[in-house]
Amino acid sequence: MQPVLKNKSDSSYAQPLLTLGVDLDAVAHNYLLLSGKMKTGADCGAVVKADAYGLGAPEIARALYARNCRHFFVATFDEGLLLRRALPKDALLYILHGPHGAEGADFISNDLIPVLNTLDDIAYWSQQGQRPSKQGQRPKALLHLDTGMNRLGLTEKEAHVAAEKDLLTALDLRYVLSHLACADDPAHPKNREQLDLFKKLAAAFGKPLRLSLANSGGIFLGEDYHFDLARPGAALYGLNPGPGPNPMRNVVTLKARILQQREITQKGTVGYGASRAVEPPAKLAAINIGYADGYLRHFSDHGTVVINGEKCPVAGRVSMDLIVADITHLKTPPGDWAEIIGPAHPADAAAAEAGTIGYEILTSLGKACKRTYIAS
Numbered sequence: 001m002q003p004v005l006k007n008k009s010d011s012s013y014a015q016p017l018l019t020l021g022v023d024l025d026a027v028a029h030n031y032l033l034l035s036g037k038m039k040t041g042a043d044c045g046a047v048v049k050a051d052a053y054g055l056g057a058p059e060i061a062r063a064l065y066a067r068n069c070r071h072f073f074v075a076t077f078d079e080g081l082l083l084r085r086a087l088p089k090d091a092l093l094y095i096l097h098g099p100h101g102a103e104g105a106d107f108i109s110n111d112l113i114p115v116l117n118t119l120d121d122i123a124y125w126s127q128q129g130q131r132p133s134k135q136g137q138r139p140k141a142l143l144h145l146d147t148g149m150n151r152l153g154l155t156e157k158e159a160h161v162a163a164e165k166d167l168l169t170a171l172d173l174r175y176v177l178s179h180l181a182c183a184d185d186p187a188h189p190k191n192r193e194q195l196d197l198f199k200k201l202a203a204a205f206g207k208p209l210r211l212s213l214a215n216s217g218g219i220f221l222g223e224d225y226h227f228d229l230a231r232p233g234a235a236l237y238g239l240n241p242g243p244g245p246n247p248m249r250n251v252v253t254l255k256a257r258i259l260q261q262r263e264i265t266q267k268g269t270v271g272y273g274a275s276r277a278v279e280p281p282a283k284l285a286a287i288n289i290g291y292a293d294g295y296l297r298h299f300s301d302h303g304t305v306v307i308n309g310e311k312c313p314v315a316g317r318v319s320m321d322l323i324v325a326d327i328t329h330l331k332t333p334p335g336d337w338a339e340i341i342g343p344a345h346p347a348d349a350a351a352a353e354a355g356t357i358g359y360e361i362l363t364s365l366g367k368a369c370k371r372t373y374i375a376s
C-alpha cells in the first residue's frame, strides 16, 4: 500500500533547501542614508572587499554605482580587476593592500589605484611613472598613514620622513587616508586621539591634501571625521555602525528548509557528542544548514532561528549541513522554512550568540551559500 503524504504538499519537495537573499534596494537605501549624513562637499565611497562582505561585489557595486557612488575600495588586485570588468570606466577603484600581487603595469592598464602603506610602496610606485611608455605621467595613488591601528600605513616617524624628504612628488596623490580602531564606540577616547594625529600628520606635508578617515562608524562620529571621502562597508550591508538602535535597513535574509520534525517520546540527547539532553514533551526540527554552509559551529547550543515568527533555540551541535532547533513552544505547526538571519534575527544578533561580529557572519555565509538578489 502507498503511504499517504501527511504533512507536506508535493510541491514543497521541489523548493530550494537554502536561500541567501540580498536586498539591493536596502543596500541602496543604506548608501543614500550614509551619503546624506556626509558634510557638504564630502564624498561617500563604498568598501566592497571580501566580495562585498560576502554579498557579491559586482552586484553590490553596480547597485551603488547606480546611486552615484564612484569610489570603491577592495583589498587586492584580483578583487579590483573583477570590479573593473563589472563597472563603467569612471568608477574609481582603490586597492587597500597596496601595489602587490600583480605587475605595476597591470595595475595601471586597468586603472587600479593602490593604497601605499610603506616607504617601500612609495618608492616602488613612484618608479612606475618613469617607464618610457608612461612619458613621465605620475601614477595615481592613495597614501595610508597609521594613526593607532598598528596595522597598515606609514608610522608617525615614517610620515615625517616622507614629508621632509618630499617623497610624494612623483605621485598623483588622490587621497591620504587613515583608519579608525574604535569608530563603533563614540565614547572611546581613541577616536579623538586618532583624529588629532591624522590632522597633525597631514599638516606636516605642508600642502593641501584630500583626506579620508571615516568607516561606517566614523560617519556617525560627526562632521569632524568626514574630511573629503568616507569609506563605509558594514553599514551598507545592514550591520549596526554604533552601539544604539540600528539606523540601517536589513539587507540579508537567510532561510533554510525544515527537513524533518519529530516529537520526543522518551528521554534522550540531540546530535553529535550528545551535548543536549531532551525529554518529553518536546518537539524538534532538523533544518538544512550547517557549518559547511558558513553557519558557524559556535552556534551549537547557542544559536537562534526564527520559525513562524517565533525564536527557537538551536539544540545540540551544529553538524556539517544540519542543525536541530527546539520547536516545542510553537503555537502553530511550522511551515517549510526557518529564518536563520533576517529582520527578526539580524546578523549582529546572531553574531553575539556565536561570540563574533556581524562581519564574520556575513563573510562566512556569503562564501558558502548561493545568493539571490532582490531589486525593484
Ligand SMILES: *Cc1c(COP(=O)(O)O)cnc(C)c1O
Pocket: 047, 049, 096, 179, 214, 215, 216, 217, 231, 232, 233, 234, 235
Ligand atoms: C574594511 C575597511 C573599511 C570599512 O569598515 P566598516 O567598519 O566595514 O565600515 C574602511 N577602511 C578600511 C581601511 C578598511 O579596511
